[in-house]
Amino acid sequence: MTIALQLENLSKSFAVGRSLFGAPKGMVRAVHPITLTVGKGETLGIVGESGCGKSTLARMLVGLLEPTTGQIEIDGAALDNADPAIFGKRIQYVFQDPISSLNPRKTIRQVMEAPLKRLHGMKKTERNRRIAEIFDSVNLREEFLDRYPHEFSGGQAQRIGIARALAAEASILILDEPVSALDVSVQAQVLNLLADLKTELDLTYLFISHDLAVVEAVSDRIAVLYFGSVVEIGPAEEVFRAPRHPYTRLLAESAPVVGRPLTAPEAKGSELPDPLNPPPGCAFAARCPHATDICRSETPKLPEGGQSGAACFHPLA
Amino acid sequence: MTGFLKLLARNRLALAGAIVMALVVLLALVTPLLPLADPDVTDTANRFRLPFSEGALLGTDHLGRDLLSRLLWGTRLSLAVGFAAAIVAATIGAAIGIISGYYGGRVDNIIMRGVDMLMAFPYILLALAIVAALGPGLLNALIAVAAVNVPFFARNIRGITVGLAHKEFVDAARLAGLTNTRIILTEILPNVIPVIVIAMSTTIGWMILETAGLSFLGLGSQPPQADLGSMLGEARSALITNPHTSIVPGVMILIIVMSINLLGDGVRDALDPRLKSGALSRPMAATRVDRRAPVPEATGAGLLEVQDLQTQFHVRDRNYRAVGGVSLHVKPGECLGIIGESGSGKSVTALSVMGLVASPPGVIAGGAVRYDGEDLIGAPYRRLREMRGRNVAYIFQDPLATLHPLYRVGDQLIEAIRSHRPIGKAEGREKAIELLKAVRIPNPEKRVSDYPHEMSGGMRQRVGIAMALANDPDIIIADEPTTALDVTVQAQILSLLDDLRRSRGLAIVFITHDFGVVAQLCDRVAVMYAGRIVEEGPTQGILETPLHPYTARLMACVPELGGGKRRLEAIPGLPPVVDKLPAGCAFADRCTKAREDCRTSEIHLEREGARAVRCIHPETPLREAAE
Numbered sequence A: 001m002t003i004a005l006q007l008e009n010l011s012k013s014f015a016v017g018r019s020l021f022g023a024p025k026g027m028v029r030a031v032h033p034i035t036l037t038v039g040k041g042e043t044l045g046i047v048g049e050s051g052c053g054k055s056t057l058a059r060m061l062v063g064l065l066e067p068t069t070g071q072i073e074i075d076g077a078a079l080d081n082a083d084p085a086i087f088g089k090r091i092q093y094v095f096q097d098p099i100s101s102l103n104p105r106k107t108i109r110q111v112m113e114a115p116l117k118r119l120h121g122m123k124k125t126e127r128n129r130r131i132a133e134i135f136d137s138v139n140l141r142e143e144f145l146d147r148y149p150h151e152f153s154g155g156q157a158q159r160i161g162i163a164r165a166l167a168a169e170a171s172i173l174i175l176d177e178p179v180s181a182l183d184v185s186v187q188a189q190v191l192n193l194l195a196d197l198k199t200e201l202d203l204t205y206l207f208i209s210h211d212l213a214v215v216e217a218v219s220d221r222i223a224v225l226y227f228g229s230v231v232e233i234g235p236a237e238e239v240f241r242a243p244r245h246p247y248t249r250l251l252a253e254s255a256p257v258v259g260r261p262l263t264a265p266e267a268k269g270s271e272l273p274d275p276l277n278p279p280p281g282c283a284f285a286a287r288c289p290h291a292t293d294i295c296r297s298e299t300p301k302l303p304e305g306g307q308s309g310a311a312c313f314h315p316l317a
Numbered sequence B: 001m002t003g004f005l006k007l008l009a010r011n012r013l014a015l016a017g018a019i020v021m022a023l024v025v026l027l028a029l030v031t032p033l034l035p036l037a038d039p040d041v042t043d044t045a046n047r048f049r050l051p052f053s054e055g056a057l058l059g060t061d062h063l064g065r066d067l068l069s070r071l072l073w074g075t076r077l078s079l080a081v082g083f084a085a086a087i088v089a090a091t092i093g094a095a096i097g098i099i100s101g102y103y104g105g106r107v108d109n110i111i112m113r114g115v116d117m118l119m120a121f122p123y124i125l126l127a128l129a130i131v132a133a134l135g136p137g138l139l140n141a142l143i144a145v146a147a148v149n150v151p152f153f154a155r156n157i158r159g160i161t162v163g164l165a166h167k168e169f170v171d172a173a174r175l176a177g178l179t180n181t182r183i184i185l186t187e188i189l190p191n192v193i194p195v196i197v198i199a200m201s202t203t204i205g206w207m208i209l210e211t212a213g214l215s216f217l218g219l220g221s222q223p224p225q226a227d228l229g230s231m232l233g234e235a236r237s238a239l240i241t242n243p244h245t246s247i248v249p250g251v252m253i254l255i256i257v258m259s260i261n262l263l264g265d266g267v268r269d270a271l272d273p274r275l276k277s278g279a280l281s282r283p284m285a286a287t288r289v290d291r292r293a294p295v296p297e298a299t300g301a302g303l304l305e306v307q308d309l310q311t312q313f314h315v316r317d318r319n320y321r322a323v324g325g326v327s328l329h330v331k332p333g334e335c336l337g338i339i340g341e342s343g344s345g346k347s348v349t350a351l352s353v354m355g356l357v358a359s360p361p362g363v364i365a366g367g368a369v370r371y372d373g374e375d376l377i378g379a380p381y382r383r384l385r386e387m388r389g390r391n392v393a394y395i396f397q398d399p400l401a402t403l404h405p406l407y408r409v410g411d412q413l414i415e416a417i418r419s420h421r422p423i424g425k426a427e428g429r430e431k432a433i434e435l436l437k438a439v440r441i442p443n444p445e446k447r448v449s450d451y452p453h454e455m456s457g458g459m460r461q462r463v464g465i466a467m468a469l470a471n472d473p474d475i476i477i478a479d480e481p482t483t484a485l486d487v488t489v490q491a492q493i494l495s496l497l498d499d500l501r502r503s504r505g506l507a508i509v510f511i512t513h514d515f516g517v518v519a520q521l522c523d524r525v526a527v528m529y530a531g532r533i534v535e536e537g538p539t540q541g542i543l544e545t546p547l548h549p550y551t552a553r554l555m556a557c558v559p560e561l562g563g564g565k566r567r568l569e570a571i572p573g574l575p576p577v578v579d580k581l582p583a584g585c586a587f588a589d590r591c592t593k594a595r596e597d598c599r600t601s602e603i604h605l606e607r608e609g610a611r612a613v614r615c616i617h618p619e620t621p622l623r624e625a626a627e
Helices: A054-061 A108-120 A124-137 A142-146 A154-167 A184-201 A212-218 A246-254 A293-297 B002-010 B012-033 B067-103 B105-120 B123-134 B138-165 B168-175 B180-216 B228-238 B244-271 B273-279 B346-353 B381-387 B409-418 B425-438 B457-469 B487-504 B515-521 B539-544 B549-557 B622-626
Strands: A003-016 A026-039 A043-047 A069-074 A091-094 A172-176 A204-209 A221-226 A229-235 B304-315 B318-330 B335-339 B362-371 B392-395 B475-479 B507-512 B524-529 B532-538 B606-608 B611-613
Touching: A003 A054, A003 A204, A026 A054, A026 A069, A026 A204, A026 A229, A043 A054, A043 A212, A054 A172, A054 A204, A091 A154, A091 B168, A108 A124, A108 A142, A108 A154, A108 B168, A124 A142, A124 A154, A124 A184, A154 A184, A184 A212, A184 B549, A204 A212, A221 A246, A229 A246, A246 B487, B002 B012, B002 B244, B012 B067, B012 B244, B067 B105, B067 B138, B067 B180, B067 B228, B067 B244, B105 B138, B123 B138, B123 B180, B138 B180, B168 B180, B180 B228, B180 B244, B228 B244, B304 B346, B318 B335, B318 B346, B318 B362, B318 B507, B318 B532, B335 B346, B335 B515, B346 B362, B346 B475, B346 B507, B392 B457, B409 B425, B409 B457, B425 B457, B457 B487, B475 B487, B487 B507, B487 B515, B507 B515, B515 B539, B524 B539, B524 B549, B532 B539, B532 B549, B606 B622, B611 B622
Parallel strands: A043 A204, A043 A221, A091 A172, A172 A204, B335 B507, B335 B524, B392 B475, B475 B507
Antiparallel strands: A003 A026, A003 A069, A221 A229, B304 B318, B304 B362, B524 B532, B532 B611, B606 B611
């Protein structure tokens, strides 16, 4: 397996309470150092609940945020400058809200032309040919090109968003909740389209979502994020079927499944720890039924290599 | 553009302003062509002649100069200076605002503090200081007026830009390789221009006044050149003896500023997106009812009974049939799920129950909603208000949007109780704590005085549920209450609702798009498509043997946890728009089983035992499934 994307100790902290002059009052760690590799042609699913740092991670990967520590390697070459125009040709982003990711005052043609013109310096005729080609591959009609974003349904707008990402000819796509704003019947259309494009164009996906079933259906491997750290990573078919981290199990048991009786999987408070004042040790310890003293004093790490397993002192099964 | 002009013309005052303004501008433009006396030639023998005297239609001033001629030349100058000042102020102010808002951080901080300092001076003092430094003269007055107004534009535009700079389309543009300058020019600016125009249209009159004020003080136009302010200033000494010399320019200033302001307000109302979306047309307290057909008789099925409900939205000449004849009922202690995609009419059905659909444009065009036999549609507003929250309570999707951000959650709970019965302060607080306890909020004594923003999404939704429980209703209508929540929190909220209905005998109408949620919580399910129920029956039965092809296909679309990587069954196409529904089955165009007879005539909801389906070629015969 060739490595398409490699993250090493990538982390992000935000300063809080910064004044005009002088030092900030404190730092919030949104993403703890993460080391990950994604193989070429692989789909890595990233799941986690709101506030777990998945969007911050995604924005760092495409250069919209500068990492605090660590580096990103794409196809073996380090990319640690934060210039999106350079990132843009190698890695692209598909946004969660398809409508708000399109400028309401630009036609779809203008939206599509931007990456071709700015990243690839294409001439007018060449651009038109390329746009027609891309639109064909995402099943959109060319007559849409001269319309404005508000004239489209969510599913169509999301296909335009995907088309724009493809126009940059990046080999890696970050899909940040690409279907969570869509209706279920349209959601399946878009997911299938993404699967087709992947085989056709030999793409690598990072698929971020809070919907466990969707992530499981599209991913080869899944990483579970909690409070800014990867707590478990493994093959998609195993992570939720045989979870090793108690948090993964909690997630899997909370998902509503047809035929399973309604149970509240935990009685304790379900709020994330305070990021300004993080607890020592495992961030999940306060909610964990298996927590012992070591969990509250030392931070568990993923097994050596960090490519499979759970960051837990008392892994299940 | 034509839409904008139409909107503008509908506002009578703005139209009048536009006409008067157009006349004034036209007069100013043609002034050099008119056969007027020279405005600067003095003729002291003929000073202070009254209006309508021979050779001087508006009379003459203290030096015997023709007032009509001076008025027109003066108007021309005042308008030119006013417009120029507005354009200069808007350009500079917008540039500062965009740069400050786009880059943010320290750049923003430094620029905006500078602007604040500029604003701290009274404007006239600042203008005087600028003119004093530069020397009197019309051009310097223009600079002063423009400078004084720059902060107004800068602050306004910065606010808008800050919002835009964090929009996803700006990130997308950056990833498409656009530089900051290009992003500002092609992504931000086109979205800011309407705001600049609005701000200009409302301040231009003010700027003309300010210029006139400076000229009045002798700091603007210098003699003998006439502008409206200097004409007033020169006439001041003769105000008592010869009032017409003051009245003539005074009336012109009044006309100009009034017409510009009226026009400006009209432009703002027509352009402002917040007002366009209907903020100006306040919805009525209860949905308008316009029932043409006879009201169906009560049948006594269930505590809440919706009978052939039709709710429509009349937008201009279109009629959207959001709910096209929905019948359902729910018994005490029962949970009915309504499942459907966006636009299927599930939320409008729920809101119609208590007349909460916004009117205009919503109209209830037929059917009945019966609570314990009493028809609520067309009930007087007082009766509806009495029942809202007391008998039927709602839980909405986004608790952050339904809770008031400036009041403590406890006070909001007490308010909900107080709108139905008087309650003292201490007793109210006690009751609020009790409610928070009922929805299992830890440490309710402390949480009762929290503000909504201090709580997490799950906690806020619990407060939303507590508020719905505040007056011990019999029916709770929950409109996607867990869609905005994380899965672990969703599971807790669902089991809480389930406990509540069992312990209190609540009837719950649960609206969702998630089959997993329906399966766990609801006894019966109604599936909606394009404003109608296409299938109804016990949850278990529908999940095991769906009858309508839409139900079956919809269930197949949703991946189930534990299935591994796979291809999903998609439904091709999109739901129909509810203002032009096809003749037969609304799903026919997306259905693989559709035949000729599906598209010809109305298809009725066939009922057999507990099951009902609106399909003539169901997946399994209705009779078989009902057994």
